[in-house]
Amino acid sequence: MKQFLPARLTSAFLTPFYRLLVLGAGWLLAAGSAAAQGLPGYVVSLSGDTLRGFVAETDAQRIAFYAQAGAPPQFFRPAQARAYGIGRQTVYTSRLARLKSGRDSLRFVRPLLLGPASLYNASSDSARLLLQAPASDTLYELTAFNWNLLFNRHLRSCEYLDFSDPSILSRRFEQRSLRLLLTQYNRCVQPGWKPVRPQTSTSQLRLALTGGLTAYSAEAGRALLGSAEVDHKPRALLGLEVRLLHSSGWWLSGGLTYQHLRGGVKPFSIYTGSSVITGSRTETYDLKNLLLLGNLGRSFGQPGSFRPFVVATLGAGVCFDSESASQVVYSSILPPNYRSVDRSGQAALHAALGTGVWLPLGSRYDLQLSASYGQNMMIQSPSLRTHVVSVQTGLMLPAW
Incomplete structure (x- = not known):
């Protein structure tokens, strides 16, 4: 045989x-073209009220909220809600982001690293990374071409960390590498700081x-x-x-x-x-x-x-x-x-x-x-x- x-x-x-x-x-x-099913979660309205029910991500920047099983959906975009969550430890917040095009836009984002300088990404796009500089409420979209420029511009408080150093410039643009750099920066400007990586899902x-x-x-x-x-x-x-x-x-x-x-x-x-x-x-x-x-x-x-x-x-x-x-x-x-x-x-x-x-x-x-x-x-x-x-x-x- x-x-x-x-x-x-x-x-x-x-x-x-x-x-x-x-x-x-x-x-x-x-x-896949049918309506989303949702998982137990909540939405925080603009007035600060927490609405509990079922939440589903329907597209890149829109969520569907069901107050109860069988109820018609309410749809929220970042301009219509402060935050939403799925499960007990999940928080996606509505934040102002300056996109690579230079345009400002409200986005649902999730934290990857929180500290004096923080790193976020879009709730439904893990490849889109955003930087929050110290004492700033604006998030800046990072790309392979601008991340070093933005780090040099907004992260100047650590004299021991030079983002123009060739060893840093040669690093690949990826989430892990940027998170390590921000960890170094945060420990430098705030010695007692410990990395916080929120659990989101x-x-x-x-x-x-x-x-x-x-x-x-x-x-x-x-x-x-x-x-x-x-x-x-x-x-x-x-x-x-x-x-x-x-x-x-x-x-x-x-x-x-x-x-x-x-x-x-x-x-x-x-x-x-x-x-x-x-x-x-x-x-x-x-x-x-x-x-x-x-x-x-x-x-x-x-x-x-x-x-x-x-x-x-x-x-x-x-x-x-x-x-x-x-x-x-x-x-x-x-x-x-x-x-x-x-x-x-x-x-x-x-x-x-x-x-x-x-x-x-x-x-x-x-x-x-x-x-x-x-x-x-x-x-x-x-x-x-x-x-x-x-x-x-x-x-x-x-x-x-």
Whole structure:
């Protein structure tokens, strides 16, 4: 088998695998145009009132606020709110920023380093860095071309730090490098200062425990199996995931799944080469897989309410305690022909598309109901492909 494995992988393995991935990518991109779901958070109004509910970032400088599940959204731009937050330790403030074009603009920003001189970036653009000089309320947008000029202009209080030094000029323009320079400057002008790096996030970690049933059909030499009837025997599916939910409704997760697939094809007639002797063939498969899966999903609606979702899954794993068997029974005195193949230790790839709903169980838990279709591809036996349909229920709970 080894000598023709690459060609078989191309024709029988990679092609349907990539088709499923392309379909999943298109499905998720289409889903991405729907309204954001939001995460528990708050908005501080211009009058100083704190409005608690659900917050979602809808574009670069606009947030949607839902007072409660099912309520119509209120939209806020930086000129319409002092701050907003998601979770307990998240604060994004509305600040005046002087952009690289020279234009002044109000922006939602988050702190990266706070001190005599501080570093910020835009709430939805981690690449855009802004400097707050000592005794100044204005933030200055930093670029690869102007950062050294702005440091020299606004950070002059430390006589031991020369931003015109060639060793500093040669540094790359990146967040880590600028944060180190500002740390040096702050310690110089205020010896007792200690670095403060606020914890900010627009995401929420959750754990998901899932269980369900799988039914599948296998293709192994379909030309030989002809129109044989598939023998479905549902088996168990168990999973544990860590999910990172973003306020926009997108989510990523990764975890382990135990998947038991059992079935095959019912007895079907085969040609024996003789009109006197007839034969029937049966194929059976019993595959137990341990899979490491990654998921990219999109949910709709708001926490605390009914939320449908779609998800694409990709991963790899290994079979254990797995085998497939083929048996031929003849009508004459010929003995039955039986062949068994041990599949244990074989590596497999998995791709799937799924959909489902989350139903709230109080403020901290969600019940999950879902269904998915996927394919397993045996790397060592590319002619054996399994088409897997599963139905699952699960519980989504706080990560820790």
